[in-house]
Amino acid sequence: MPNHREAPVGGGIITLARRALVAIAVAVAFAAGIRVRGSGGIPPQTGGWRELRGDDLR
Amino acid sequence: MARILLFGAGASGARIARQLRSSGVVNELEIRDPNAPRLGELVAALGDGAESGVGRRVTGAPDVVVVASPAGTQVALARRAVHQGIPVVTTSNQTSEVRRLLTLDEEARYRSVPVVVGAGFMPGLTCLLARHGAREFDEIDEIHVAKAGTGGPACARQHHRALSSTGIDWRDGRWTRRAGGSGRELAWFPDPVGGRDCYRAALPDALLLVPHFERVQRVTARQAATRNDRFTAPLPMLRRPHAEGGIGAIRVELRGRVGLERRVSVYGATERPAVATGAMAATAVLHVLAGDLEPGAAGLAGTEDTVSMLRTLATRGVKPVRFEGVSTFV
Numbered sequence A: 001m002p003n004h005r006e007a008p009v010g011g012g013i014i015t016l017a018r019r020a021l022v023a024i025a026v027a028v029a030f031a032a033g034i035r036v037r038g039s040g041g042i043p044p045q046t047g048g049w050r051e052l053r054g055d056d057l058r
Numbered sequence B: 001m002a003r004i005l006l007f008g009a010g011a012s013g014a015r016i017a018r019q020l021r022s023s024g025v026v027n028e029l030e031i032r033d034p035n036a037p038r039l040g041e042l043v044a045a046l047g048d049g050a051e052s053g054v055g056r057r058v059t060g061a062p063d064v065v066v067v068a069s070p071a072g073t074q075v076a077l078a079r080r081a082v083h084q085g086i087p088v089v090t091t092s093n094q095t096s097e098v099r100r101l102l103t104l105d106e107e108a109r110y111r112s113v114p115v116v117v118g119a120g121f122m123p124g125l126t127c128l129l130a131r132h133g134a135r136e137f138d139e140i141d142e143i144h145v146a147k148a149g150t151g152g153p154a155c156a157r158q159h160h161r162a163l164s165s166t167g168i169d170w171r172d173g174r175w176t177r178r179a180g181g182s183g184r185e186l187a188w189f190p191d192p193v194g195g196r197d198c199y200r201a202a203l204p205d206a207l208l209l210v211p212h213f214e215r216v217q218r219v220t221a222r223q224a225a226t227r228n229d230r231f232t233a234p235l236p237m238l239r240r241p242h243a244e245g246g247i248g249a250i251r252v253e254l255r256g257r258v259g260l261e262r263r264v265s266v267y268g269a270t271e272r273p274a275v276a277t278g279a280m281a282a283t284a285v286l287h288v289l290a291g292d293l294e295p296g297a298a299g300l301a302g303t304e305d306t307v308s309m310l311r312t313l314a315t316r317g318v319k320p321v322r323f324e325g326v327s328t329f330v
Helices: A011-037 B011-022 B036-046 B074-083 B095-102 B105-110 B125-134 B153-163 B205-212 B227-232 B273-289 B306-315
Strands: A048-051 B002-007 B026-032 B050-053 B064-067 B088-090 B114-116 B139-148 B167-171 B174-178 B185-188 B195-200 B218-224 B248-258 B261-271 B296-298 B321-324
Touching: B002 B011, B011 B026, B011 B036, B011 B153, B011 B273, B026 B036, B036 B050, B064 B074, B064 B273, B074 B088, B074 B095, B074 B105, B088 B273, B095 B205, B095 B296, B105 B114, B105 B296, B114 B273, B125 B139, B125 B205, B125 B248, B125 B261, B125 B273, B125 B306, B139 B185, B139 B195, B139 B205, B153 B218, B153 B227, B167 B205, B185 B218, B205 B218, B205 B296, B248 B273, B261 B273, B273 B306
Parallel strands: B002 B026, B002 B064, B026 B050, B064 B088, B088 B114, B114 B296, B139 B218
Antiparallel strands: A048 B321, B139 B248, B167 B174, B167 B218, B185 B195, B195 B218, B248 B261, B261 B321
């Protein structure tokens, strides 16, 4: 029965490359999520809009 | 009474034509557009005083030339008018085109004619509100403008292109190139538009604002976009744009100093962008006819008498608003 510790020469490099690819994919997915969703902003809590009038138009 | 030559019979051009005809100041209006059926419909709807024309040459000795053709086609028309010493009102919102329109300044001054660059919703009304709001400051440090919504199909295409193109900001006294679609910021527009996520885009507003605000440190422009807009921005438009977008809005935020106090003022307006562009461009035409604008090529931020122009704009149906009260985004 072959043991994974007895992998042929070069197997370590492939594993390393595969893990690196997975890490990059996860990072890309995470960055894309942040870019698309972003974080929430805070809308105005008080005040409001009013038409320009009186002193505004002098 | 005046004679006006209008290039463009699209969503904005049609609104400009209606505004001019209803102003009581324009008795002759010649409209040119390569889309003959659309042009015919508009001229028929306007009735007496409106006529259709052909070609891209400035003929018929108009008092003002109004250019509301799609972005990218306005410079040649404006240049021809300036060569003949005729005032021009343009509506472009394309950065490269606005830059080229501003280069007409020297010839416009030489011929003593005003060339209004970007007389639309944004740029246009945003420039006017920035200039108007700046009156109550001793010094303006920052100007941030934003818009939501699009007018006709040409405006929608320009909006789509802008989101994937490089924007230009004024930061700490120098021009800075910014990636389109970056710089997300929640901007709170007047009702009923409300809060929208806005992003950097290829918008010409900083080019039109900076020359008129000495010592301003930051000028930025953003446009509202959805997630779909951002994902599809680098691609061609996947479907034909709407004949006209819905309700839109603009927002102008001024930051500066009054005495020793730091202050923030926020102005805005809400309207269908093509309707607002029609009102703003028609207002600019009426003030050009009245001789209120100085010779040279500039945006509406160069307007001295903003009150008079805002009053005219109100009679055309667009009434800007101002945010009052303490807000957490100030």
